[in-house]
Every structure is written in C-alpha cells, then in structure tokens.
Amino acid sequence: MTQSFANLLINWYNNHQRDLPWRNTSAPYKIWLSEIILQQTRVNQGLPYYNKFINEYPSVHDLANAPEDEVMRLWQGLGYYSRARNLHECAKSIVNQYDGEFPSTYNELLKLKGVGKYTAAAIASFAFNQAVPVVDGNVFRVLARYFCVTDDIAQPKTFTKFFNIAKELIPEEQAASFNQAIMELGATICTPKKPACENCPLAQDCEARIHHKQSELPVKKKKIKIKHRYLYYLIWQEGGKLAMKKRGESDIWQGLFDFELIESDKALSTEDIIYKIDTLYKDIEIVEISEPVKHILSHQRLEAVFVELKSTTENILNDNSLKYYTKQQIEELPKPRLIENYLTSKNI
C-alpha cells in the first residue's frame, strides 16, 4: 500500500504538475519566499508578488538590506502583514546569524521567524530532500479522504496524527516529489468541493470515494469568531498634502499608513460622527462625510467612513504621530487596501 500510494501519486505528478517558478529550483531562498507568500494566499494571487520580490531582491542579502517600508510597500495588497515583517526579520537573521545560508534541517529551520512546521518541512524537503512530510490543508484533505480519518483537523493534536500517516508514506529518496505531489493533488483534483475523483490516481483505494464521503471529509469543527469594527477616518488636507500616520503594534495593518481614526463598536449616525468630532477638536470644518465602505478581513468585518476636514486655527499635528505627505510620498507609503481604494476614488 505504502509503495503504491507514493508511486501512483508521484507518477501522476510527473505528468500533471503545474509549471510554477518555485518548482524549478532547489534554492532555499526562493522556496522559503514562495512558501511565505503562499501562506493563506492562492497561487494566482501570490505569483505576481513572488516575481516582484525575486526581481527586487534576487538574494536573501538584498532582502535583508532593504528598508522595512519598502518591503511592506511591495507586500501591499497581499494581506496578513505580519508575514512581511517576519519575512524581513528572517532574512536579516539568515544573513547575520547563518552567514547568508539557510539551515538545512527541519529542526533548525523551525527556529526561524515566521517559519512554522509546514514551511520548515517544505524547505527541508524541496531544497534539501529531507524526508519530512508537509501537512497543509491540501494534505489534510487528501489523507483524511483516502484513509477516511474523521478526527477534527482544527484540533492541534490531529496535526501529529496526519504528520505520522504522511511520514509512513513518504519515500526517503523522493521526499520532495512526494510532498509536491500530494499538495498538488489536493489543490487541483482533491478539491474541497466537487473533487475530480474520476481523474485521481488514488481513486481505486480511496475510502471516501468508495463510501461516498468526500463532502464529509476532512472534519473541521472550529468556528472562527468574526469581529465587527466601525472605523471613522479623519482626513485633513493642507496645500495638496494629506495627514497620515503609521499604525502601531498589536492590531491589524501594523506598520502600514492610514489616517487619524475614531473607532466604535457600533455604527454611528451622521449626527453622532459630527458630535464626536466637535467634542474632540475646536474650529474644525467638516467638508464631506462618505458613505460607509465595507471591507472584509479573515476574522474581522470592517465598516469605514471617511470624513474630510478642514482645520481653521488648530494645528492638528501637535499631539500625535500625524504627518503631512505629498501625493508622491503617499504613493510610496505602504497602505492597507481599504486606504488605497479610498485614495484611488479621490484621484490621489
């Protein structure tokens, strides 16, 4: 069974794999970069970012030496910005602590910032052909269906169970191909909805197919709690410049730039917004209040209103980290997509 599972899978992969730039390399830098970009991102969305990063920073040294704002700017639009910060931190530590060479073992790779079990296994196997199985959503799905495993994959202990199943299956001398193949099968054939079992190399012995349980597997019980937030952005213009600030720690969009913000846990009426602004600032003229704009993040639902203001006497830059930026400077700043969309709508 072990031999035939791996053989069937690898033979299929050799004939059906998609041509992706990080597949034709064993360079750990490129593999690491692609894996970080592809965390929580579809291949089609991640591909242009991978190409941009490789063009801009052909080596880990180039990335390590780049200014953080520039790295964040290049990442803009991909979301989950902690990945970009960790990417940069990790590049610096590879250069400073590892002499510019990626460590070659799974355990050593796990010590790197932003590198979890999945990414460490991917680098160890793709770059160094170590027989460490990758276990991502695709692998969970293929194995859960093939062996009819009903454990809840949202439970941390289930990871170990699947890791051990894959460890039994992975051939020592073809670890990279096996890992690539099982992920590719999950991404293209054994998909979450309507898997193409008729084209699957594992169909004959697949328990889920035999017992018609594809839609029930894998089992995932955890519900994500969605938080609703209401954002009221205050926008000052002066001589064609806009007042913006860098976002601080322990919240979404850390290190990106947005405007002065009033936040509420419920939607405010126009009267409420005006009242709030009047109590916070003196001699302020409200120029325009936008319609609410909805913006969806993985665990948060945002509703943003943009309030354009004119200050007559008060210097609003006094007590906070706001700074005026020209249109050209704003283009260079890393910004959340919500802010980017607003600026585009205003031709800024």
Ligand code: SF4
């Ligand atoms: S036969 Fe169907 S359910 Fe089973 S592994 Fe293949 S695609 Fe997935």
